Amino acid sequence: MGIKHKIWLAICCLIYLSSGYGRDQPDWATNCETTGKKRCYLIQSVFLEETKQPIARIAMRYEGRDFLVLTTVPLGVDLPSGVKLNVNNQTDIDVPYQVCDQYGCHGGKIVPRSTIWALRSARTLILSYKDTLGRKVGIPFSLRDFRRSFDGLKPNAR
Numbered sequence: 001m002g003i004k005h006k007i008w009l010a011i012c013c014l015i016y017l018s019s020g021y022g023r024d025q026p027d028w029a030t031n032c033e034t035t036g037k038k039r040c041y042l043i044q045s046v047f048l049e050e051t052k053q054p055i056a057r058i059a060m061r062y063e064g065r066d067f068l069v070l071t072t073v074p075l076g077v078d079l080p081s082g083v084k085l086n087v088n089n090q091t092d093i094d095v096p097y098q099v100c101d102q103y104g105c106h107g108g109k110i111v112p113r114s115t116i117w118a119l120r121s122a123r124t125l126i127l128s129y130k131d132t133l134g135r136k137v138g139i140p141f142s143l144r145d146f147r148r149s150f151d152g153l154k155p156n157a158r
Contacts, residue, residue: 028149
């Protein structure tokens with residue numbers, strides 16, 4: 001199975017698992033598929049305080065020895081720019097968009113486990129994208145609970 005096909009399937013699963021839009025949850029939650037292969041994801045969503053509308057989501061799961069990182073942002077983004085995940089104002093992870101639907105625009109990328117491992121001790125994680133006017137939008141994600149949630153995600157639950 002090709003990498004694009006794996007990313008597409010993972011995005012579909014993430015959409016299925018994303019019924020948590022709008023509900024409060026811990027900073028990093030583990031969510032597992034209940035059918036087929038038991039794949040578990042670390043997920044964090046960021047919501048607008050006033051309306052509880054989702055503005056961004058990051059999910060990740062093991063993909064072999066590496067990690068599949070999935071992002072969701074609202075509709076109305078500059079598609080060629082993709083999403084950037086910035087760790088500690090140093091490391092940028094470019095995540096290309098794969099598909100847009102009624103829930104937003106979704107992207108995915110396989111990244112080395114060492115990159116995700118670095119999040120265990122990181123201080124900042126910022127997801128950024130450009131809107132259709134070319135303005136950069138940066139959304140900070142909490143790394144509280146990341147280490148505990150990451151350590152609880154088993155490589156064999158993939």
